[in-house]
Amino acid sequence: MTAEAAGVAPRGPLTFITLTVLIDAMGFGLIVPVLPALVSELGGMPMNEAATMGGFLIMSYALAQFLFSPVIGGLSDAFGRRPVLLLSMAGFALSSLGAAAASTLAMLFVARILAGVTGASYTTAYAYIADVTPPARRAQAFGLVGVAFGMGFIVGPALGGFLGAGGSRLPFLAAAGMAGLNLLLGLLVLPESLPRHLRRSFDWRRANPVGSLRRLSTLGGALKRFAITYFLWMLAIQSLHGVWSYIVAYRYGWSPFDIGLSLTLVGVLAVLVNGLLVKRAVDMLGEWRTAVAGIMAGTIGYVVHIFAHVPALAYAGIIVGGLGGLTIPALQALMTERASATDQGELQGGLATLASITVVAGPLIFSQLFAAFSGAEARLHAPGAPFVLAALLSAAALALMLAAERPGKG
Incomplete structure (x- = not known):
């Protein structure tokens, strides 16, 4: 009897994907505290101007993910998860x-674009989890991925x-070393899941952002509704991922160490929520109510x-x-x-496209x-303005979930 037939996920592959x-x-967490200083150094600009350039830098990373996420998802559906x-x-x-x-901002942009292309692989990681995990345990398995993200943001920042x-370049070297070790481990222990x-x-008509989103919209009415909610929620999160380091450096004069400390708390909470609360919440409330509560x-x-x-108050908001x-x-x-076994990579590619947007x-x-x-x-001094928009987007996602008919299982 296979692990999936038994209603459990195989531990080895899930352990490696979680480690990945x-x-x-x-x-990623390693470079967040030093990125404002590096952008300011390479561009010769003050911190509030560096924030704008940092926004373009993150945008270039995301644009690469936007273009390549459906390609990566399609390749993994065609050739398997492991090589991708x-x-x-x-x-x-x-x-x-x-x-x-990097000695110039242009070089830094090129490096981050390459990181965006390769970072599109998280679509394959999610598809891998869907391959080896029975539906009843997927929320818990995806919660483990959240634990991994949280641990990364505890240790990384x-x-x-x-x-x-010791210098704004050193964290990048550490990140490269960890990725290299992960590659070696994957070569030794990662099995194929598909x-x-x-x-x-592989079909180029489907493996592109437009085709991926069109395909996502045809997979079912409920899936489309959840995808819109996912999009609004992910857009709101960018108020934290995109400019948090700049806002707190400006508001409170925080150093890279202070910024890293705040992100460490984010990681601790992610571990606690995903590791301890997700499974319990889903068992008690169902998946739909759990999403609404979040x-x-x-x-x-x-x-x-x-x-x-x-x-x-910043720490209170984090908590x-x-x-x-x-x-x-x-x-x-x-x-x-709500997606078939043959469409999991494509589904994750479509969601990654939404996230990349x-x-x-x-x-x-x-x-x-x-x-x-x-x-x-x-003209109006309000450095918290990004969070006004974030709150409105999050409230719109909440209204969409509350107005929609509740799924039978959640």
Whole structure:
């Protein structure tokens, strides 16, 4: 009897995928505390102007993911998950080395674009989980991915802030080293999860952002509704992912170490929520109510951040908003249950395309809001303005879930 037939997921593959996500999250978390300083150094600009350039930098990363996520998902459906994951690990290591060696902003942009292309592999990681995990346990399995992200953001930013004291390039070298070790481990222990009889031919008409989104819209009415909710939620999150380092550096004068400490708390909460609460919440409430509860908590957290004029309120917003970590595992479970085994890679590619759109547009929008409402020339001084928009987007996602007919299983 297979693990899936027995109603459990095989531990070995899930352990490696979780470790892969952990290392990727650590690699990203390592560079977050030093990125504002590096952008400011390479561009020769003050911090509030560096925030705008940082928004374009994140946008270039996301644009690469937007273009390549459906391609990566389609390739994994055609040729298997293993080769796609391994090649992506190698590319991430190279991109980190390139960023460490950057002497101009242009070089940094090239490195981050390569990181975006290879970072599209998380669509394959989610498809891998769907391959080896029975539907009833997928919310818990996706929660483990959230734990890995959280652990990465506990260790990564803290280590990045520590290493950043020795220079803004050192964290990139550490990220490259971890990605290289992960590649070696994958070569040794990662099995293939997609049998040959479940693979389908690669089709460029489907493996592009437009085709991917069109296909996503045809997979069912409920799936479409959840996908819109996912999009609004992910766009709101960009207020934190895109400009948090710049806002807190401006508002409170925080150093890279202080920024890393705040992100460490984010990671701790992600581990607690995904590791301890997701399964219990889904068992007690069902997936739909769990997603609603997460969105409600996130909305409250954004409202707190609007008025966080002192660091204590910033930490309060992090703690309340941390319960928003319930949202994605529950939504992922709701959506994967409504897609066939042969469409899991394509589904994850479509969701990654939606997420990439938010990462393309979000940091640019939120960084422009921050720049417009901060600095000496701002007509209205309100550095919390990005969180106003985030709260509105999150509230819209909540309204969509509440107005929709509740799924029978959740």
